Amino acid sequence: MRVCDIGERGLLERLHRFCPTGVVGDDAAVLSFPTFHQLVVTTDTLVDGVHFSPATTNAEDAGWRAVAANLSDLASMGAFPIGITVSLGLPGETPVQWVEGLYRGMKDCLDRFETTIVGGDLCKSPVVSVSITAFGRVKPDSIIRRSQAKPGDSIVVTGVHGASRGGLELLLNPETGQTLSPQQRDRLIRAHQRPMPRVDAIAALWEACDGEMRVAGMDSSDGLADAAVQISRESGVAAQLWLERLPIASELSAMVSQETARQWTLYGGEDFELVLCLPPESARRFVSQVAGASVVGEIVDGEGAWLVDGDAREPLTMQGGFQHFKGEA
Amino acid sequence: MRVCDIGERGLLERLHRFCPTGVVGDDAAVLSFPTFHQLVVTTDTLVDGVHFSPATTNAEDAGWRAVAANLSDLASMGAFPIGITVSLGLPGETPVQWVEGLYRGMKDCLDRFETTIVGGDLCKSPVVSVSITAFGRVKPDSIIRRSQAKPGDSIVVTGVHGASRGGLELLLNPETGQTLSPQQRDRLIRAHQRPMPRVDAIAALWEACDGEMRVAGMDSSDGLADAAVQISRESGVAAQLWLERLPIASELSAMVSQETARQWTLYGGEDFELVLCLPPESARRFVSQVAGASVVGEIVDGEGAWLVDGDAREPLTMQGGFQHFKGEA
Numbered sequence: 333m334r335v336c337d338i339g340e341r342g343l344l345e346r347l348h349r350f351c352p353t354g355v356v357g358d359d360a361a362v363l364s365f366p367t368f369h370q371l372v373v374t375t376d377t378l379v380d381g382v383h384f385s386p387a388t389t390n391a392e393d394a395g396w397r398a399v400a401a402n403l404s405d406l407a408s409m410g411a412f413p414i415g416i417t418v419s420l421g422l423p424g425e426t427p428v429q430w431v432e433g434l435y436r437g438m439k440d441c442l443d444r445f446e447t448t449i450v451g452g453d454l455c456k457s458p459v460v461s462v463s464i465t466a467f468g469r470v471k472p473d474s475i476i477r478r479s480q481a482k483p484g485d486s487i488v489v490t491g492v493h494g495a496s497r498g499g500l501e502l503l504l505n506p507e508t509g510q511t512l513s514p515q516q517r518d519r520l521i522r523a524h525q526r527p528m529p530r531v532d533a534i535a536a537l538w539e540a541c542d543g544e545m546r547v548a549g550m551d552s553s554d555g556l557a558d559a560a561v562q563i564s565r566e567s568g569v570a571a572q573l574w575l576e577r578l579p580i581a582s583e584l585s586a587m588v589s590q591e592t593a594r595q596w597t598l599y600g601g602e603d604f605e606l607v608l609c610l611p612p613e614s615a616r617r618f619v620s621q622v623a624g625a626s627v628v629g630e631i632v633d634g635e636g637a638w639l640v641d642g643d644a645r646e647p648l649t650m651q652g653g654f655q656h657f658k659g660e661a
Numbered sequence: 662m663r664v665c666d667i668g669e670r671g672l673l674e675r676l677h678r679f680c681p682t683g684v685v686g687d688d689a690a691v692l693s694f695p696t697f698h699q700l701v702v703t704t705d706t707l708v709d710g711v712h713f714s715p716a717t718t719n720a721e722d723a724g725w726r727a728v729a730a731n732l733s734d735l736a737s738m739g740a741f742p743i744g745i746t747v748s749l750g751l752p753g754e755t756p757v758q759w760v761e762g763l764y765r766g767m768k769d770c771l772d773r774f775e776t777t778i779v780g781g782d783l784c785k786s787p788v789v790s791v792s793i794t795a796f797g798r799v800k801p802d803s804i805i806r807r808s809q810a811k812p813g814d815s816i817v818v819t820g821v822h823g824a825s826r827g828g829l830e831l832l833l834n835p836e837t838g839q840t841l842s843p844q845q846r847d848r849l850i851r852a853h854q855r856p857m858p859r860v861d862a863i864a865a866l867w868e869a870c871d872g873e874m875r876v877a878g879m880d881s882s883d884g885l886a887d888a889a890v891q892i893s894r895e896s897g898v899a900a901q902l903w904l905e906r907l908p909i910a911s912e913l914s915a916m917v918s919q920e921t922a923r924q925w926t927l928y929g930g931e932d933f934e935l936v937l938c939l940p941p942e943s944a945r946r947f948v949s950q951v952a953g954a955s956v957v958g959e960i961v962d963g964e965g966a967w968l969v970d971g972d973a974r975e976p977l978t979m980q981g982g983f984q985h986f987k988g989e990a
Binding site for chain 1: 690700735737740746790799
């Protein structure tokens with residue numbers, strides 16, 4: 333059954349099952365909003381053939397990843413999610429099953445954080461596109477910004493990196509996983525297909541800070557190195573990552589060379605962990621409370637982002653970053 | 662100059678000129694939100710070739726209309742706008758000038774309501790798409806819903822209808838405008854290209870209601886008849902529009918037959934006026950305060966939406982409505 337077989341109304345009826353009752357029916361959704369909070373908003377579009385393909389991407393995973401990326405953007409500002417809207421562009425020949433799978437994947441991810449789809453829009457399009465806008469709430473004194481790192485801060489990550497890149501490699505070239513156990517393979521693939529936004533780390537963070545609320549940071553969706561570069565630039569400081577403390581996903585050492593494992597850890601991207609800068613004492617409390625979190629470097633006077641090995645250091649770049657359009661017509 | 666000539670960063674730099682300083686830089690935007698209000702959210706996607714075309718639609722007008730449609734959805738819930746996000750999908754060969762024109766048109770419309778673009782996303786896409794999500798604020802006791810019309814209510818519109826349809830006709834078939842003065846032509850075309858969301862009417866509405874806050878309604882973006890049908894269905898009442906009080910745009914009588922003028926008024930759509938149901942005394946106060954507003958009918962016991970002429974009545978349908986996908990692959 334294709335979308336053009338049941339029409340817009342037929343599709344809407346099916347998709348309403350994934351939304352809370354009472355939300356849909358008017359031109360817009362109404363959400364209650366707590367007092368003394370600020371509204372945090374982020375938006376993201378995925379396009380068939382650019383970010384995913386119904387031909388090769390499982391619909392559920394595409395939905396999960398789309399939601400996870402947006403919730404991670406909220407978490408990277410210190411915000412808790414309160415809802416999302418979804419705008420779908422669909423060719424008439426899109427299978428209804430694919431669209432339902434997409435919504436199922438989105439709902440699966442939202443359910444983990446007690447959040448829902450509060451509204452949306454369907455329209456005809458020559459290519460599948462999924463635009464999500466996510467809303468969150470944050471207290472004004474609890475906002476995480478890239479610009480507020482200070483010399484002396486520890487740099488903390490909420491988990492290992494490079495796993496998503498490793499999972500992608502296994503999906504593209506399964507033979508590269510011959511040296512891995514089935515469990516190791518599954519963990520890497522799952523890291524790629526079902527990344528978990530670190531909303532859970534926000535509550536632990538404020539507990540660890542115990543009133544000292546200045547935390548700088550962002551998520552590592554574009555890579556750990558990219559996060560270090562962005563934070564150093566926005567804060568006017570230097571960010572140093574320690575080579576011996578690089579948060580390399582353990583599975584990678586059984587799969588690729590140490591050099592490749594480091595590259596993927598720094599530049600792989602899409603791990604959706606948080607990269608946070610906070611005073612050392614708070615950082616110690618935080619990593620003791622959040623499984624998988626670790627201190628990986630420090631903020632010092634100066635500029636740029638660096639990988640430090642004893643007395644030697646080399647610059648981190650945004651080379652792994654993904655710049656759309658440039659040089660392509 | 663094309664988008665692929667300057668890349669994502671080059672384009673972002675140019676587009677930041679249309680956004681307030683300080684908003685962009687982090688993963689998400691932070692907005693202050695007033696206490697004791699609820700958050701209203703609406704979203705809408707326009708796709709090249711379906712809703713507009715860079716080849717035939719002026720970029721500024723496409724931007725204005727995209728914003729106007731979203732702000733109208735907020736107004737139709739009784740909400741004042743506080744910001745929008747914009748997700749753009751662009752082919753690499755899109756002229757940079759077109760994208761800047763789009764943003765200029767969006768900003769023009771937002772400026773009228775002291776609202777801004779607070780965030781967005783750019784991505785490569787085989788087709789131009791513009792996804793807007795708009796956020797508004799409303800006090801819980803001031804929400805307008807389709808479902809709360811009651812027998813005895815007057816039906817009020819905030820302005821004339823059919824003008825946008827007339828303007829479209831003039832753009833498609835200029836020769837149909839030979840009987841119009843240049844001023845009449847301009848007014849109709851402007852109604853189509855630069856529709857004005859009726860945010861202004863919300864403040865007047867609450868003043869007219871003077872504490873009696875039960876107002877049902879929606880906007881007439883899909884046509885006046887469609888609004889009457891939707892309100893009657895959601896409220897479980899009958900909506901009667903009076904033939905002799907149909908809010909026909911005066912220019913239409915100089916352009917088309919009376920029958921066509923009525924059709925366009927009822928089914929033309931895209932006038933973006935508000936269709937409101939409220940007690941007769943409040944309705945009288947409201948139309949005396951809002952230029953162009955008028956009482957066009959009443960809510961009675963029963964069901965369905967009707968066009969009433971003396972003792973005769975004929976049913977209004979959603980025939981002019983626009984259903985995507987159905988029957989098209």
